[in-house]
Amino acid sequence: MPEQHVRLAGSERPHPTKSVSIAEPVDPNEEIAVTVSLRDAGRNDHPEQRRADAEKVKESLGRYGLRVTDERLEVGSIEMTGKAKDLNRAFRTELKLFHGERQGVFRGREGELEIPADLDGIVAGVFGLDKRRVARRRVFPGTGENGSFTPRDLEEQYQFPEGTGHGRKIAILEFGGCYFDDDTDIFCRNHGLTPPSVEIVPVGYTPPRTLQDLRRLPAPDRGMAKEIAGEVMMDVQIVVGLCPEADISVYFADWDQKGWIDLLDRVVIDKPVTVSISYGLAEDHPDWSELGISEINKRLAGAAAKGITVCVSSGDDASGDQVDDDNCHVDFPASSPHVLGVGGTEIVRGDVERSWWDTPGERNGGGGATGGGVSVVWDRPEWQHVRVDSQNPGAIDGRVVPDVAALAGSPGYDLTFLGESSQSGGTSASAPLWAALVARVDALLPAAKQQRFLTPLLYGTGTNGRPLGTHACRDIDTGHDNASFPFPGRGYKVRNGYDPVTGFGVPAGVELLKVLKTV
Template sequence: MRPRTLALAAAIAVLPLTAVSLGVSAAQAAPVPHATPRVALPNTVNPAVAHSEKKGDVPAEQQISVAVSLKLRNSDALDRFLTAVATPGAPEFGKYLTPEQFTARFGPTQQDVDQVKAYLTAQGLTVADVSANRQVVTAHGTTAQISQAFGTHESSYLDPQLQRAFFANDAAASIPADLASVVQGVSGLDNHAVRKTHLAKPNAVTPNAATATPSGMSPAQYDGAYNLNKTGADGTGTTVALWEFDGYQSSNLTTYDSQFGLTGPAVTTVSVDGANYDSAPGQGQGEVELDSEIVRGAAPKATQLVYEAPNNDQGEIDMANKIVADNKASVISISWGSCEPDTTAASMTAVDNAFKQAAAQGISIFSASGDDGSRDCTRSTSGSTVKAVDFPASSPHQTGVGGTNLKVGSSNTYSSESAWSTAGGGVSTVFSKPSWQTGTGVSGTMRTVPDVASNADPASGFSIYTAGGWQVYGGTSAAAPLWSGYAAQFNQKAKAAGQSALGEASPKLYSVANSSSYGSTFHDVTTGANQDFSAKAGYDQVTGWGSPVADALTTALLGSSGTTPPPTGGCTAAQLIGNGGFETGTAAPWTTSSGVVDNSSSQPAHSGSWKAWLDGYGSTHTDTLSQTVSVPTGCASATLTFWLHIDTAETGSTAYDTLTLQANGTKLKTWSNVNAAAGYVQQTVDLTSFAGQTVTLKFTGTEDGSNQTSFVIDDVALNVK
């Protein structure tokens, strides 16, 4: 991965050939044939292999770490939900899921994870981690073990374009056929990621020449030009996640704040896979500090979490899944990427699956579209003759941000804007055009990039304090955090208005752009071009729909969310309970009294290992278990089901110990020691009358002073249709 602020011609750092062995190693064994049939995993060979010189085998004892990505479930239902949750008027609009709810409905099952772990362990690999959302299993082992597990052969290569040594699998990875329905792909079989770059600077400025005083565009100028200072918001109460492969120095950020009179929460680092670059930031330091400072300028009171990951495919996948599983941020700002033809589709799919979870949870993502125009592979293996777009900006589950040259008038007002000549844009060769990508200028069957734009030309660049001095930086790496700061502002306003967060922004932005308010909510950029596309009226593949008129855009987005009444009919079939099998091993999104979620063998689960065990102490005791869900309007039925095992030491027909189920304080049903049975009994409760309401379902177990009664609950579901 590389930062998307690459306006200067930059020499790609050459890794020493000793980084990987270039000699033939007779010790690497050929993959051992398996008795069971195997299935090839498509798109698992790095495209650089076809353009590089093979130098020999990777030593059999060399350690390699891989990320095995698991498939999402119920993909058709997920697609329907993602459309509905972003569509004003739909019953699900704005009713975002928690990570636990997403995993319960659409994520891999614990059984899937266990199956993959068992296979990897049987091949001699060490399973290091499973992502909290169960989408990724990471493991490591020797080259020989990796080769056997995935039916590959690992070789050393030299990339003549980049003069880089790297290792890679020669052919597609494969897995036993019984894993094919579970495994999406595997990443980490090569280490071809490009890690070093330079930031976009005006051609007249010597690279890395810092100055004692700021000279580029200030927050007051871009806030004024885009009306960010007229929204009445500053990001208070919101959190932005920065997606980084390098570190920063806090002192540089505080110097920037002091210079421009900005105050807000201190920036915090979140380590991914053990990465933490802050003690010795590398060449990407300016990127990280640019991202943070632009977000600070646009939304000074927003909390910033800097996620730092190893700069490779596995690091990117693990960071994507950690951010959505943590669920601490409502906005993600991405200024790093790689051109599609030089990236394995398996890795892109794994990241995009995490982006689907982000959309389901109401997280907005803004990604820089690149700084090499419509030839995004200019400084990589495929070269400048290939028309290509940048990933993650090409993902259909985030918003790609292109670049402009912004001219600011007197009193920090908007003057004019033209397309930046090397702003990334074009047509994806991987992702189909999403249903929401419509309007004047949108054509074809594949996803086009970007969606929106803002200032990025280093000739109109931003004043940034980094590495102990002032610099002028541009690039779409500046445009993405500016839009992320706007999203933080919007989320603050939406919360105050009692509305949902922006969530997946593109469907809503396209809706506004295709309405009569387009001219007042966006600056339509109509002049300028990159290599293959020109800016024009409406949508174009250099600037998208244009740059924001922040106050008017906020009003339009809030209006479209709040003025359309929900329909009285129509209901998307769905299961609403999160963590219904308690297999996360934690309570969330349930609220429980102490010790209720349990995996002891004393009371077995109905399925899996975990369940909710209320009471059973043989003394006066009360346990509770509750969860709040929203039952959509228009559903013909809403049915709560769960499995209940009642075990008791009481005798006779008197109800000494009871379990009560309530909905919003209304008692629905009561069980007692009298209902004890040898095993689990499925219970069914009709909740159709609660359609259109937010309902708190609460189980209360009450035990008297003698003779235990255990109320054990598992596999809870609330199905609507």
């Protein structure tokens, strides 16, 4: 008699967005790794139950030929590998190769998964069967109107306290791309810094480290890796320039939901003081599965519970976030209640800092603009005491993003790529800047005040009755709203005080250090 299966609620995947055709069936003997997420992932308050659940999963899925390749029981994940045909039987699905307009050829599936009935209530999700990308960042050239900003310029602009981040662990999360050691060395030499020891941590993806390594990749992979490489180097160089004595680890994974979960598992286990993430996708984009964002959010909650401040860019596509409909959208994971969402500004006419808006929209050939708004997925946290109404009719009082902001547009950041001077920006740059500030400040705090999740503290009330974020940040109250064109054609307005475009504003680093000593 065939083994009984039950549906795995929330696992449904639609036909891949803008997919052109099914290329060919998946090789039934292809070896595929999946991450099985156990109940209560992200937490470890019932270790005995966790061990029992893991043994049950290994026994049940082992009957289908799946074998364990990694166990991360602290966060509730088991990685298992098996042949495609065995995975199809275990999870009652049919894996196919799709050819996508934007995603190229990738393995995917449609519909819901099923799991063996004896795992009902134990297995919360299965990730890695479908490889569609759910991580995206835009690539922007610098717009050096006034000369791109060096690390020293950034320290002065945002009043960083003295320090180097010594002894603080900073994690930078990347999806694909390359890491070129020589570029970091040249960047440090150009700015009078001692090159730090940057640890590269492959999590299912090993980045090319030299141009020779890059050239060995197949043509489609080579082009994508090179495009993302400049963004990777930007993230690293911003952190290196501001925290040259920190312990910097760069984690690399694939672009799918499994990649997100595997990266965050490692982060929760490694416990850095802060994390920089410059990637995301509209929280209600159909390429996310309901289980995908739920399980990712559990890991982010686990990070926050350990006092890790995860700094996430709010996106570079304004209120539409590359979704072509009449609603406003926000990026995930920036919209998670367990992160610090970081928006973007620009500096014009020498020293005027305002919200970043440069005719966003790839269809218009535009530059970009800061993401921000009200979540339609996550409720407003009890600590987020702000009055902001959603632009979407009938929407919930959701989590509002961003929380803070920093330079994203003109004049850009002074960087090194492929041995040459370069410029770049976007909220992809704002996130590592804030991560560097969090680490630098944490190193200067008393021991009892270190390693704390920053975001709720910013919304807490100070002695004068105002949120601490109004002291720790310089308000940005001028600039364009963050409307995307042509969709949805409206956005959120910049205003005095907190707003869903630049949050509390840009860093006032010395003041941030002062207020964190008081709470």
